[in-house]
Amino acid sequence: MVGLAQERLLEKSIRPSVQRLSVYQYLLDNPTHPTVDTVFTALSPTIPTLSKTTVYNTLKLLVENNLVQTITIEDDELRYDANMEDHIHFKCEKCGSINDFFSPLAHNTTELIKNQLSSEFSPRKIHIFVWGLCKKCNKDSQSVHNSL
Amino acid sequence: MVGLAQERLLEKSIRPSVQRLSVYQYLLDNPTHPTVDTVFTALSPTIPTLSKTTVYNTLKLLVENNLVQTITIEDDELRYDANMEDHIHFKCEKCGSINDFFSPLAHNTTELIKNQLSSEFSPRKIHIFVWGLCKKCNKDSQSVHNSL
DNA sequence: GTGCTTGCAAATCGTTTGCAATAGC
DNA sequence: GCTATTGCAAACGATTTGCAAGCAC
Numbered sequence: 001m002v003g004l005a006q007e008r009l010l011e012k013s014i015r016p017s018v019q020r021l022s023v024y025q026y027l028l029d030n031p032t033h034p035t036v037d038t039v040f041t042a043l044s045p046t047i048p049t050l051s052k053t054t055v056y057n058t059l060k061l062l063v064e065n066n067l068v069q070t071i072t073i074e075d076d077e078l079r080y081d082a083n084m085e086d087h088i089h090f091k092c093e094k095c096g097s098i099n100d101f102f103s104p105l106a107h108n109t110t111e112l113i114k115n116q117l118s119s120e121f122s123p124r125k126i127h128i129f130v131w132g133l134c135k136k137c138n139k140d141s142q143s144v145h146n147s148l
Numbered sequence: 149m150v151g152l153a154q155e156r157l158l159e160k161s162i163r164p165s166v167q168r169l170s171v172y173q174y175l176l177d178n179p180t181h182p183t184v185d186t187v188f189t190a191l192s193p194t195i196p197t198l199s200k201t202t203v204y205n206t207l208k209l210l211v212e213n214n215l216v217q218t219i220t221i222e223d224d225e226l227r228y229d230a231n232m233e234d235h236i237h238f239k240c241e242k243c244g245s246i247n248d249f250f251s252p253l254a255h256n257t258t259e260l261i262k263n264q265l266s267s268e269f270s271p272r273k274i275h276i277f278v279w280g281l282c283k284k285c286n287k288d289s290q291s292v293h294n295s296l
Numbered sequence: 297g298t299g300c301t302t303g304c305a306a307a308t309c310g311t312t313t314g315c316a317a318t319a320g321c
Numbered sequence: 322g323c324t325a326t327t328g329c330a331a332a333c334g335a336t337t338t339g340c341a342a343g344c345a346c
Contacts, residue, residue: 015320017326036310051328056311072220072277076336077310088261090269105264109257113236113278116253121238123280129220130261132271163345165301184335199303204336224311225335 004028012065022047023058024067027082033071033089033098035079073098073129086110089127092134094141099134152176160213170195171206172215175230181219181237181246183227221246221277234258237275240282242289247282 005024009016022043027034034042040055059080062068071079073091079098088101088109110126117123133141153172157164170191175182182190188203207228210216219227221239227246236249236257258274265271281289 015325017319019327049328052310053312053329054327057327070223072223075218075220075226078223090265090271093272101265103264105261109261113253113257113276116251117238117249117278117280120283120286121278121280122286123238123278124241125279127277128261129275129277130265130269130271131273132265132269135268138268138270163300165344167302197303201303201337202301205302 008067012067014061014065019047019050019054020058020061022050023055024062024082027062027068027080031081031083031100033073033079033081035077039080069125071098071127073131086126088130090130090132090134092137093131094133094137097134156215160215162209162213167195167198167202168206168209170198171203172210172230175210175216175228179229179231179248181221181227181229183225187228217273219246219275221279234274236278238278238280238282240285241279242281242285245282 003021003025005021005028006016009020009024014020023039026039026042030042032038036052036055036059039059040050040052043050043055059068062082063070063080066084068080068082069084071081071089073079073089083100085102086107088103088106090099090101091097092099106128109128113126114123151169151173153169153176154164157168157172162168171187174187174190178190180186184200184203184207187207188198188200191198191203207216210230211218211228214232216228216230217232219229219237221227221237231248233250234255236251236254238247238249239245240247254276257276261274262271
């Protein structure tokens, strides 16, 4: 049996080297919007010769082939996401976590914007980013309030 | 008469130095989502002693005081926007221009997302980015098609 | 005079580039 | 063997930091 990662690479005529498979598989397994450094650090033990350049090259290749997308929710570094479905990204400004929302809202909103804009423009990709407090941090800050 | 820029700085207890007023006024006058470098280059002739560090410091200060927001529609550099209303940013992937949409769509979508998420989270800021072809580039590419 | 602001220079850090070594067909 | 891929080292560029000089109240 051939893995999903390998299958997708072959579909795009990308030679499934160990490095490429590992990077792509890592993104598929970890929908945590990792940075280049996170991916590199995570895979280094398994592939001791891995270089950061290869991680950069591989991610660039995957993005160009629409297997992975870049997430620009941070001011200072790029994140990567192998999930290509319409979804909203929520970043907690307290704990820094980035979570996904796959509700119909995300899909419907994306479609709505696409349709409204498509009379004049050709929208290709839509990203919706939300910043605020996540469930946990929200609760924590309420507890603090209550305990005062 | 005191200008709008100065008024807003004073409201936030920010000392309205020449540099700060110039940077903020530039953003108010040029809703083109400039980069740090663009702002610096534009103001340098008027303020010959201006340093890029001051532009960085000033923009950071304005962002912290909610007078300006950062736009992360580019993979590799930050842009700044003094317009704090709900609006959608559209980036043309051909000519690179970034345009605003203030349609009810932008406002309503933002409100919708805020409301839907607010049962569990505390959303503070929402950005909607759209990539594709702008009106002009869209027309150009169609002309090319027709002439084939 | 004291504290805030500015601006130069150096440092930092994410990312890209050049190029030689390596691996796969 | 030839081409694609990898990975090291150097370069690059945006941003931050340290700190001394200048400015405002």
